[in-house]
Amino acid sequence: MYSARKSTLRQFTVLCSRVILLYLFWILSGCAIIVRGQPRGGPPPERQINLSNVRAGALARRAAQSQPDTRDTPDEPWAFQAREFLRKKMIGKEVCFSVEIKTPQGREYGMVYLGKDTSGENIAESLVAEGLATVRREGIRGNNPEQARLCDLEDQAKAAKKGLWSEGGGSHTIRDIKYSIENLRNFVDSMHQKPADGSETPEPFAAEAKFFTESRLLQRDVQIILESCHNQVILGTILHPNGNITELLLREGFARCVDWSMAVYTQGADKLRAAERSAKERKVRIWKDYVAPTANLEQKDRQFVAKVMQIVNADAIVVKLISGETKTIHLSSIRPPRIDGESSQDKDKRFRPLYDIPYMFEAREFLRKKLIGKKVNVTVDYIRAATSGTDIGPGSIPAFPERTCATVTIGGINIAEALVSKGLATVIRYRQDDDQRSSHYDELLAAEARAIKNGKGLHSKKEVPIHRVADISGETQKAKQFLPFLQRAGRSEAVVEHVFSGSRLKLYMPKETCLITFLLAGIECPRGSRNMPGGLQEAEPFSDEATLFTKELVLQREVEVEVEGMDKAGNFIGWLHVDGVNLSVALVEHALSKVHFTAERSSYYKALQTAEEGARQRKDKIWANYEEKPTEEVVQVSEQKERVANYRPMCVTEITDGLRFYTQDVETGAQLESLMETMRAEIAAHPPVEGAFTPRRGDYCLSKFADGEWYRARVEKMESAAKVHVFYIDYGNRETVPSTRLAALPPAFSIRALPAQATEYAFAYIQVPQDEDARADAVDSVVRDIQNTQCLLNVEYMGASCPHVTLQFADTKEDVGLGLVKEGLVMVEVRKEKHLQKMVAEYLKAQESAKTSRLNIWRYGDFRADDADEFGYNR
Template structure:
């Protein structure tokens, strides 16, 4: 409520009037301030007006309606016409224990305006409560004087007869609503109402054919006591003739009860529109400005966007989004339908998943007939509007094998039909069939119209969930080929899959290939797309998007993405990309059974100099021989300090030669931090940022790279809350000294999949090498980190080879020629462990069916 503008705290000014309750009670409303404004009821002091009529409660039939008191309605109307929508000023004189407020109301912005109570008394519409009058109050004395003057002038209620003629004869129930409505629609007596165009011609057309003729009547329906029927003349149906001659238009609500066939009526109306006769003389068809090839065409369905839209590929190679005419997909009632459709997962909206799956299985990857019905114009949203903007939409009827997809969806209860205004011509060319299909679905209780419990789909999205992915990995590895549906294609080799049996979503990376990368938003700015990245993504989309495929999962990267092979109808997607010169073979494919096929496909693409090989130049034989001679295993061991060993047998090291520099840098940094302590929690870090955090083990500050598990750049790993993060001082950035905690894994050995077997190996490594100095040599690169060999600093014995000789791990046989000497040495160590029956070999050699189960369970 607006604060008082006068020294008197009981005076309120510049208040808008909101409602007049009676001749002596009003409601005022304050100005809105971030929400609905407050309201107050003010009762006029010292006066009384008649009470308005009240209807008896229907729950109490023994009570009767209360009629108006004389001049009660006139007093309320007098006040309403004077004040409604105006600003008033009022004073509060009395406030009762029940909260009712009494005061004086003035028209205008201050108390100099017209006194409302005085005006009512002066017009004889109110009486003065003289029992509360004080003689020394001039305002109250004036009210008495005005009442005496009204009595003398016989105004209002002081007229002879007491005003009985002012009591309204109210009726709360209308006995014959039809007559009442008809009486309100009588034409003016002077006949000034103008007839609609062609009304006289239509009347003559009907009269000349039916008046006083023998006809046949078909009674179709009787809604709201109005009889609907069809008149059949020996020479034809008058309804169809009126439509065909342009004297009438089809009415949707009554078409459903027309027993002669609604398609005949639509055909008659269509004929009149095409000929532009009578009421259709200015008619313009929704697709009038389109060429025939654009109105009707054949296209291949590439994607089902929702239950009412598909992406198709035209013969020209262009992609186009087509919306199914006149239907609405499933949505959640009470929420913004466009928000539901665009931003909510399809699994969360009842029957949306079923609708999408119905369309996907029917038409994905197939050619369909498209007939454009209308173009829905683009809509733009203003700053105050809550409706999002939409681009122009092409709405069409899509058929395959003579089946209307929209009609099939509606008949299954997977979509509803949109209702239009009668003059809205932008609708499906098969609108009546859609209405009939919906009526059948409602009658049979299908889909959205079912009274059964709504189906619930609990789908877990484990994309990027590293811990969940780790738990799921062994299951997928053992499963061999698993069924999946490609939900989304991020790039040529990166996809999102839906696993039906497991009801989960995963991110899947194609194994064995190196696909061109698209543009990405990196911390340093936007990374430019590599050549042919868009072509690779388009190729993958056309081949597998929303198709049922089979996947073989081999491994997982550190971000929780699964890596493996994807097959569709006998085609290996990795091989297909390589054969079409849209990808290169990655060295990790060497150990797979698809390696020869990949190399063969790459060689053929290279010879064709196609796409990514367009600028490829064959090296001379001398250069190739020279490179092969140079590619030998290099043993360049350097001293490192092993700082941590993970549960997955990865380990982190720190270079010994930079240790002194690191210690000096850390001492200087900590001294500066001690002098100017950072404010914990004030820093909003992002994934991949370098910052500092307080390490719980010693209370010191360290630099680390922010991730799910925070890896300290110069030492350890720990999970820290965001409140313990702070920005790194500029003088001590990673440009001064690069990250020292580097991740590696062992070369030439397999990591046991069984947790207990792996834990034994990790415990042995922790005892032997953690927090000790070793010698490290990089053997080859890997998917997540380099593969290396470690030697004990004193004995120079190979740590990995020692594990093999102790029978704790198996050898990972590499095929690279320059590594064969090391592989042979490791295999000899494995044979010695077998002979001695150590650890995993204690029951003798593996059987064939045990080899794949290494690290899980050994049979006696």
């Protein structure tokens, strides 16, 4: 007997002397608990402790789904109450325990106490005293005081008829458990909850996430809000006393937001997005490798204020930045109205998206009236990369340039949300892992849900609006029929749809529902480049500036027009007013147009004259090189006077092979130096992307010169990408460069900020030799004497293409052109003007001296008419 008992005892490990402090984590039953220590670098290991010498009832078990012959087992009486007694008393509390025995199977039995030592409440004794557990009396040793105390407590519970010892057997304590619900929807509705979809499936850091949730919720008293049901699974929100577990999981980087349930989340989707955003910013757990869509942008490029210049379509606008640069902004996460397939397009007419796509016109008008000319706040959400597209086969994909997608607000209103709420745009659906979306995506989804519910715009059951707009641009017969009506109407309302040039526009007449081409009366605006039968005609100076001025003032604005007539091509001619400003007068006043003689019979002629006179006196833009021509009376008087000399300091920067030269005004030299210094600093901070600029003839751009520095230039000719002819507008020299050495000219450094500084001139009173050798000698002499030096310049008279001037050396005041004549390098051009005869006589005297000395072209002695022809002179 002794040996058998000794053998049995060898199967156990006695650990009574070892007391361990842990945290109560999970209650398995009335006599079994799970404990965990503090987490270190991850979830801590679990440990199951069974209470020694006591037994509580077994809880109900569901039959194994894989074993059809098994059945569900119900609760034993008072089993659930015993488990609940321990849960409420112990869950989440510090406990200490001592392990008494450990079976070969690894099961541990011991005593558990509340608190940090064995002086705390003995859990087994508490259970027995409440009648929720029985004492295992078999094998009790009389010398064990703990076992004896348990027996005394059980006897007292029996006497008091507590728990298991109460009358009736405890059948009322057995739960009626249902493991499935036949109609989940009715169940959720019976709980008076608003149905919504929701699901969260954390993928990385699964073990840590599970521990995070278990340690806060398992067997805790919580509040549950049933949100919806999905595939026989109830979805809801759990509110812990310390907060919403959903928000906590998101904030700690254990979960990500799920779009399909966010729109109807009753606790406020913005809180969940904010929690997720916090985790992303801190790059915790599943976001440890997260890179924000705008991480590569500077703060000034992420958020800025800009002025809306144009509405491109229902999801794109053009804005003007503080720097003067224009930028196209796409509204994040929305799609404008579109047409499905080609069947809806009328094959018998030109397809015009603005008028032919349902609700496109309404969307554009909504944005135009809200935004055009207004300042807005722009917050960039993401940059959509450019796509190359494909044009192969019927399923071709169009190519798109890089898109800046942003949230645009005005007066606190999200324009995209307002557009969607009116049913004038739809929300783009993304993959769950696609982070390139609006920062207010949930608001957009909610706005779309409202629009669908209320049947607005694109979601309406009514017939789509039809816009029958007649385009009579270039339709001479239709224009003739329409002309008398417009003339009688006086001032008519219109919207500027397009600006072709400074004085040529396309207008939409809302009352007449037609489109017309409109020419500004009374002015002569610089013409842009045009394709002519003989090739491309170059743009006149300041034509681009005039076009930009008109765009900024009237594009997509509501204006008033007075039609006076029409031309042979069916274009209407008249006056345009915007906010009380006559556009013709404004162009003249800003030196971007001249007064046309047809304005004399107009009531606006005096205003035009006054504006032009002011621009001439300022010598601004198109009047920069203006020299007032005397009237006939003044000519008669001036013929009796001497030539007037008004020499100005100039720096000669370039001399051409045709003996023309370019100069910079010394007075504006400091402005040019300041602009170049600022421009190069900007380029150094933000270097241009090689090959990103596509040059076109007439474009102003940046060009990298041989010295490695960038200069302002204008594209004169395009042979190929490897051969682009450019003219350096501040210095007068020309160069052929590859397109990779060109870049876009920032608006802050355009000719609006500082006009081109190089001005072309020709020498007065001389003839340029046509013979190459003679001309080369003259050019070499001029280059040697005045290249990159400061001279004094006086305009003598106007030539066919540029002013003709005399130059003097700054120090000696000697006439450079006269010196060329004295050296026999050029011949004199005899002028007929009487006030120039003194200068002509001086030049002829110098020519006779060169003849006598047989210098250069006079080296052959008597220089006859045929000699002049040989040297290319025109006597």
